[in-house]
Amino acid sequence: xxxxxxxxxxxxxxxxxxxxxxxxxxxxxxxxxxxxxxxxxxxxxxxxxxxxxxxxxxxxxxxxxxxxxxxxxxxxxxxxxxxxxxxxxxxxxxxxxxxxxxxxxxxxxxx
Amino acid sequence: xxxxxxxxxxxxxxxxxxxxxxxxxxxxxxxxxxxxxxxxxxxxxxxxxxxxxxxxxxxxxxxxxxxxxxxxxxxxxxxxxxxxxxxxxxxxxxxxxxxxxxxxxxxxxxxxxxxxxxx
Numbered sequence: 001x002x003x004x005x006x007x008x009x010x011x012x013x014x015x016x017x018x019x020x021x022x023x024x025x026x027x028x029x030x031x032x033x034x035x036x037x038x039x040x041x042x043x044x045x046x047x048x049x050x051x052x053x054x055x056x057x058x059x060x061x062x063x064x065x066x067x068x069x070x071x072x073x074x075x076x077x078x079x080x081x082x083x084x085x086x087x088x089x090x091x092x093x094x095x096x097x098x099x100x101x102x103x104x105x106x107x108x109x110x111x
Numbered sequence: 112x113x114x115x116x117x118x119x120x121x122x123x124x125x126x127x128x129x130x131x132x133x134x135x136x137x138x139x140x141x142x143x144x145x146x147x148x149x150x151x152x153x154x155x156x157x158x159x160x161x162x163x164x165x166x167x168x169x170x171x172x173x174x175x176x177x178x179x180x181x182x183x184x185x186x187x188x189x190x191x192x193x194x195x196x197x198x199x200x201x202x203x204x205x206x207x208x209x210x211x212x213x214x215x216x217x218x219x220x221x222x223x224x225x226x227x228x229x230x
Contacts, residue, residue: 038155041202042223042224043117043204044155045221046218046221098157099206099219101154101155104154
Protein backbone atom coordinates (compact mmCIF):
# COMPACT_ATOMS: atom_id res chain seq x y z
CA UNK A 1 0.00 0.00 0.00
CA UNK A 2 1.13 3.54 -0.76
CA UNK A 3 2.60 5.60 2.04
CA UNK A 4 0.85 8.75 3.21
CA UNK A 5 2.13 11.97 4.71
CA UNK A 6 0.05 14.11 7.04
CA UNK A 7 0.81 17.11 9.21
CA UNK A 8 1.42 16.14 12.81
CA UNK A 9 -1.11 18.53 14.25
CA UNK A 10 -3.66 21.17 13.36
CA UNK A 11 -6.13 23.29 15.20
CA UNK A 12 -9.43 24.79 14.23
CA UNK A 13 -12.02 27.07 15.79
CA UNK A 14 -15.35 25.56 16.65
CA UNK A 15 -17.90 26.13 13.91
CA UNK A 16 -15.29 26.67 11.24
CA UNK A 17 -14.29 24.22 8.55
CA UNK A 18 -11.39 21.91 9.30
CA UNK A 19 -9.33 20.98 6.24
CA UNK A 20 -6.97 18.09 6.80
CA UNK A 21 -4.47 17.38 4.01
CA UNK A 22 -2.88 14.11 3.05
CA UNK A 23 -0.17 13.42 0.50
CA UNK A 24 -0.09 10.05 -1.22
CA UNK A 25 2.11 10.65 -4.24
CA UNK A 26 2.82 6.95 -4.84
CA UNK A 27 -0.80 5.89 -4.93
CA UNK A 28 -1.65 3.22 -7.48
CA UNK A 29 -4.58 3.29 -9.84
CA UNK A 30 -6.57 0.71 -7.91
CA UNK A 31 -5.97 2.19 -4.47
CA UNK A 32 -8.63 4.04 -2.55
CA UNK A 33 -8.11 6.84 -0.07
CA UNK A 34 -9.62 6.08 3.35
CA UNK A 35 -9.98 8.34 6.33
CA UNK A 36 -10.44 7.22 9.91
CA UNK A 37 -10.36 9.13 13.14
CA UNK A 38 -9.61 8.09 16.68
CA UNK A 39 -11.02 9.98 19.60
CA UNK A 40 -8.97 9.62 22.74
CA UNK A 41 -9.23 6.15 24.31
CA UNK A 42 -11.58 4.84 21.65
CA UNK A 43 -11.17 2.61 18.61
CA UNK A 44 -10.75 4.16 15.17
CA UNK A 45 -13.91 5.27 13.43
CA UNK A 46 -14.42 5.13 9.68
CA UNK A 47 -15.16 8.52 8.14
CA UNK A 48 -15.13 8.32 4.38
CA UNK A 49 -13.31 6.88 1.41
CA UNK A 50 -12.96 7.58 -2.31
CA UNK A 51 -11.16 6.56 -5.46
CA UNK A 52 -10.98 9.64 -7.68
CA UNK A 53 -14.25 11.50 -7.41
CA UNK A 54 -15.01 13.80 -4.53
CA UNK A 55 -17.18 12.20 -1.90
CA UNK A 56 -19.50 13.55 0.76
CA UNK A 57 -21.38 11.92 3.58
CA UNK A 58 -22.98 13.05 6.81
CA UNK A 59 -19.62 13.32 8.53
CA UNK A 60 -17.29 14.90 6.03
CA UNK A 61 -16.27 15.62 2.47
CA UNK A 62 -13.29 14.15 0.70
CA UNK A 63 -11.59 16.09 -2.06
CA UNK A 64 -9.11 14.13 -4.17
CA UNK A 65 -6.86 15.98 -6.61
CA UNK A 66 -7.10 15.10 -10.26
CA UNK A 67 -3.71 13.39 -10.24
CA UNK A 68 -4.77 11.57 -7.04
CA UNK A 69 -1.50 12.38 -5.34
CA UNK A 70 -3.15 14.22 -2.50
CA UNK A 71 -6.48 14.62 -0.81
CA UNK A 72 -8.20 16.81 1.76
CA UNK A 73 -10.69 15.77 4.37
CA UNK A 74 -13.12 18.56 5.16
CA UNK A 75 -15.17 18.76 8.32
CA UNK A 76 -17.51 21.59 7.32
CA UNK A 77 -18.50 22.79 10.78
CA UNK A 78 -16.06 21.46 13.32
CA UNK A 79 -17.27 20.86 16.87
CA UNK A 80 -15.35 20.17 20.04
CA UNK A 81 -16.25 16.50 19.65
CA UNK A 82 -14.27 16.39 16.42
CA UNK A 83 -11.05 16.70 18.40
CA UNK A 84 -9.25 13.49 17.48
CA UNK A 85 -6.37 11.98 15.55
CA UNK A 86 -7.23 11.66 11.87
CA UNK A 87 -5.62 8.93 9.80
CA UNK A 88 -5.35 8.93 6.01
CA UNK A 89 -4.75 5.49 4.51
CA UNK A 90 -4.51 4.32 0.94
CA UNK A 91 -5.40 0.76 0.16
CA UNK A 92 -6.46 -1.43 -2.69
CA UNK A 93 -10.07 -2.48 -2.84
CA UNK A 94 -11.08 -6.03 -2.16
CA UNK A 95 -8.87 -9.01 -1.57
CA UNK A 96 -6.55 -9.45 1.36
CA UNK A 97 -5.42 -6.28 3.00
CA UNK A 98 -3.22 -5.70 6.00
CA UNK A 99 -4.15 -2.34 7.47
CA UNK A 100 -1.40 -0.17 8.85
CA UNK A 101 -1.61 3.26 10.39
CA UNK A 102 0.80 6.16 10.26
CA UNK A 103 0.96 8.84 12.91
CA UNK A 104 -2.03 10.77 11.59
CA UNK A 105 -2.96 14.38 12.28
CA UNK A 106 -3.97 15.44 15.74
CA UNK A 107 -6.80 17.91 15.26
CA UNK A 108 -7.72 20.13 18.17
CA UNK A 109 -10.96 22.05 17.88
CA UNK A 110 -11.04 24.97 20.28
CA UNK A 111 -13.94 27.13 21.42
CA UNK B 112 -24.62 -2.21 11.18
CA UNK B 113 -21.05 -3.48 11.17
CA UNK B 114 -20.50 -3.33 14.89
CA UNK B 115 -17.46 -4.80 16.58
CA UNK B 116 -17.43 -5.15 20.33
CA UNK B 117 -14.64 -5.83 22.79
CA UNK B 118 -14.79 -7.17 26.28
CA UNK B 119 -13.71 -6.05 28.75
CA UNK B 120 -13.36 -2.36 28.02
CA UNK B 121 -10.72 -2.11 30.71
CA UNK B 122 -8.93 -4.55 32.96
CA UNK B 123 -6.37 -4.38 35.72
CA UNK B 124 -4.34 -7.48 36.45
CA UNK B 125 -1.36 -8.40 38.55
CA UNK B 126 2.01 -9.10 37.07
CA UNK B 127 2.42 -12.75 36.13
CA UNK B 128 -1.24 -13.44 35.54
CA UNK B 129 -3.01 -13.92 32.22
CA UNK B 130 -5.85 -11.89 30.81
CA UNK B 131 -8.18 -12.64 27.93
CA UNK B 132 -9.73 -10.02 25.67
CA UNK B 133 -12.66 -10.88 23.44
CA UNK B 134 -13.48 -9.34 20.08
CA UNK B 135 -16.86 -9.99 18.51
CA UNK B 136 -18.44 -8.99 15.24
CA UNK B 137 -22.07 -8.47 16.17
CA UNK B 138 -23.88 -8.33 12.86
CA UNK B 139 -21.58 -9.82 10.28
CA UNK B 140 -19.26 -12.74 9.88
CA UNK B 141 -15.62 -11.77 10.07
CA UNK B 142 -13.31 -14.02 8.16
CA UNK B 143 -10.34 -11.96 9.26
CA UNK B 144 -9.66 -10.16 12.52
CA UNK B 145 -6.73 -7.96 13.39
CA UNK B 146 -5.25 -7.12 16.76
CA UNK B 147 -3.50 -3.83 17.40
CA UNK B 148 -1.67 -2.38 20.36
CA UNK B 149 -1.41 1.32 21.03
CA UNK B 150 0.88 2.99 23.54
CA UNK B 151 0.19 6.53 24.75
CA UNK B 152 0.61 9.21 22.10
CA UNK B 153 1.55 6.61 19.50
CA UNK B 154 -0.24 5.16 16.50
CA UNK B 155 -1.83 1.75 16.29
CA UNK B 156 0.67 -1.04 15.79
CA UNK B 157 -0.54 -4.21 14.16
CA UNK B 158 0.23 -7.24 16.31
CA UNK B 159 -1.32 -10.08 14.39
CA UNK B 160 -3.83 -11.15 11.79
CA UNK B 161 -6.12 -14.06 12.43
CA UNK B 162 -8.32 -15.99 10.07
CA UNK B 163 -11.14 -18.18 11.29
CA UNK B 164 -10.03 -21.72 11.84
CA UNK B 165 -6.34 -21.16 11.23
CA UNK B 166 -3.31 -19.99 13.15
CA UNK B 167 -2.70 -16.30 13.52
CA UNK B 168 0.04 -14.52 11.63
CA UNK B 169 2.14 -12.40 13.94
CA UNK B 170 4.02 -9.26 13.05
CA UNK B 171 7.75 -9.18 13.54
CA UNK B 172 8.69 -8.64 17.16
CA UNK B 173 5.40 -9.87 18.58
CA UNK B 174 5.80 -12.97 20.75
CA UNK B 175 3.24 -15.53 19.69
CA UNK B 176 3.66 -17.52 22.90
CA UNK B 177 2.91 -14.46 24.96
CA UNK B 178 0.01 -13.10 22.94
CA UNK B 179 -2.21 -16.06 22.18
CA UNK B 180 -4.82 -15.47 19.54
CA UNK B 181 -7.75 -17.75 18.89
CA UNK B 182 -10.25 -17.15 16.09
CA UNK B 183 -12.61 -20.01 16.83
CA UNK B 184 -15.64 -18.75 14.97
CA UNK B 185 -16.62 -16.21 12.36
CA UNK B 186 -17.79 -13.82 15.05
CA UNK B 187 -15.25 -14.23 17.83
CA UNK B 188 -11.54 -13.79 18.24
CA UNK B 189 -9.72 -13.73 21.56
CA UNK B 190 -6.36 -12.33 22.58
CA UNK B 191 -4.80 -13.76 25.71
CA UNK B 192 -1.89 -11.92 27.25
CA UNK B 193 0.01 -14.55 29.20
CA UNK B 194 2.29 -13.88 32.15
CA UNK B 195 1.54 -10.20 31.89
CA UNK B 196 4.16 -7.63 32.84
CA UNK B 197 3.77 -3.91 33.46
CA UNK B 198 5.26 -3.20 30.02
CA UNK B 199 2.29 -5.02 28.49
CA UNK B 200 0.05 -2.25 29.77
CA UNK B 201 -1.47 -0.73 26.68
CA UNK B 202 -4.63 -0.09 24.71
CA UNK B 203 -5.56 -3.17 22.68
CA UNK B 204 -7.85 -2.74 19.69
CA UNK B 205 -9.32 -5.35 17.41
CA UNK B 206 -10.82 -4.94 13.99
CA UNK B 207 -12.75 -7.25 11.74
CA UNK B 208 -13.34 -7.55 8.05
CA UNK B 209 -15.55 -9.74 5.94
CA UNK B 210 -13.82 -10.89 2.80
CA UNK B 211 -16.85 -11.81 0.81
CA UNK B 212 -19.42 -10.14 -1.35
CA UNK B 213 -22.02 -8.14 0.43
CA UNK B 214 -22.44 -4.84 2.13
CA UNK B 215 -19.60 -5.42 4.57
CA UNK B 216 -17.20 -7.01 2.17
CA UNK B 217 -13.56 -6.08 2.51
CA UNK B 218 -14.26 -3.17 4.82
CA UNK B 219 -12.58 -2.95 8.19
CA UNK B 220 -14.49 -2.23 11.37
CA UNK B 221 -12.88 -1.46 14.70
CA UNK B 222 -13.76 -2.35 18.22
CA UNK B 223 -13.79 0.25 21.00
CA UNK B 224 -10.56 -0.99 22.52
CA UNK B 225 -9.53 -2.56 25.81
CA UNK B 226 -7.33 -0.72 28.29
CA UNK B 227 -5.00 -3.18 30.04
CA UNK B 228 -3.10 -2.13 33.12
CA UNK B 229 -0.66 -4.58 34.67
CA UNK B 230 0.38 -3.77 38.21
